[in-house]
Amino acid sequence: MMAPLGSQAVDTPVPPVGQLIAVILSCVLAVAAVTYVVTLYRRERIVWPFFVLASGVVTSLMEPFFDLMYGLHFNREGQWNLYTTFGSAQPVWVPICYSAFYGCAAVFVARSLARRPTMRSVWRMYGAIVGMAIVAEMTFVSVLGVYGYQDSQPFVVLGYPIFLGFTNAMSALVGGIIVYRLVPLLDTFGKRLSLVAIIPQAFAAGLFGTGILYLSVRHSVDDPPMWLVSLAALTVVGGIAATVRLLGRHLVAEAPHSTGVVVGIDGESSDSGSAVGTQAKSKARL
Template sequence: MIKAEGTAGQIPLPSAETYALDLSTVMQTIATVGLWGGTIALLLHAIKISREEKSPLAIFIVLAVAAGSIIEPIYDITYHLFWLDNGEQWTLFTAFGLPQPVWVMPAYVIVFALPAVLLYRSFAAGVSLGTIFKWAGVTAFTTALFETIAVNSDLYVYYGEAPWRLLEYPLWISFMECAQITGFAVLCAVIKLRATKPAHMLIVFLVFPANFIFETAGAAFPTLIAMNTPDPSMPLMWAMAVVSVGLAAAGLWWTSNLLFMTQRLARLEGTMPEAPAMTKAQKIGAVL
């Protein structure tokens, strides 16, 4: 890692070796075709749900996450994520000097919108805090698996100093992501309970990026600051990662209690929805 001099000190940047890493064009093709195909399938499923519920919320969830994917460069800068390019990247857009691959948008949809679409209705109908946190554990695992495969398939890297690395992936990130993924599903359940008009449901386009920053920056800030100091201390980063995980859990607890309060109000008003038929994913959650 090299460091660019600024007026307030040194800024961690990718090293020349990182810039020289080759992008796997085979994996780029697989990721592009697979993730865009999955996104189309999820959108069709969301349309089916919306017809059943006579509500556009499921469709809005998918579209909101797709639109919100343009927040990725902010994540890249703070978390030291570098998309491999070497002149062969299929680029969707560039911001902050960081080219974003064409598959970043569908990756967001699959990783962040899919759990919300699968879970928000059952969460709205009634869920325990324990079940919410069990789903957070599931999404921590799936996020770590997805990113570990991507990092080790020459699609992108996390450069510089970072705590809790396993197979080149900083595992602490999966806890930030699982809190925001599960928290987003919880907030979508809140929207389902309180929105009385389709126009009200458009708030999900703000809720997704706001919740994303709430956990991945709000909870993660102690670790991110430790990582971006002129001379990062590994013991300090490890300690701050523990703090960040605690803050992420607290954030998810707070979001969950917002849902519980909304459900109590819905019961008083007689507007609590019936639980939908359980999907395979929800049956897995019940077993957990």
């Protein structure tokens, strides 16, 4: 039976080995992300990736609301709990994992687009992130058993509603596109600090913006017909695809670009972007 907003989930003990592996995997990913960002700073003297990495960590604060709305449940018995809000107990590994999957991924997207600003690059990276999201969640749900999706869910494979992989990928991709366009314009510490808010906003736009029709159907009655829930879930995927196409065309493929402060090398702009290119060359790398 599909439970409406505010329902209680069924709790089971957290597998000790699964929890330990989840923590270790998250820490390995986080260490790799930090190493990547530090390497960029040492090699290219750019600091903006640190703010984007922090943005990924901050995004983890939105996880409890996602859990409530989409039916994800972290088992509490035996869990290494960090805090509880919106009725969701958050494991210690969640913010650690977010730093890599959302923060570092957005850094990689921004730098990749600075080198190859094409729609093909946008779609290729989106597909790669979707694939990683689906594999990662299936592993944590079905192999490690540290959380699960409650109630009836559409398009479930190995315990994971795979349509959510498209929504999770949007945060890193759209965040990276916005960072790619904004970084050349941010020439002070205060302006760069504003990058911390980017990934949470992209997360909210994907999951609660394009997802509003699905969430409205899901929480409308106790047991909405699965065909209707499935149809509503497809609007999430379609809305995100339209958003990616819109931003990719107008902020990447058809927009003048400046690569300098994004990739740490002297960049050039064309047409209306020439002022940005001049500014990027005349200032220390971000």
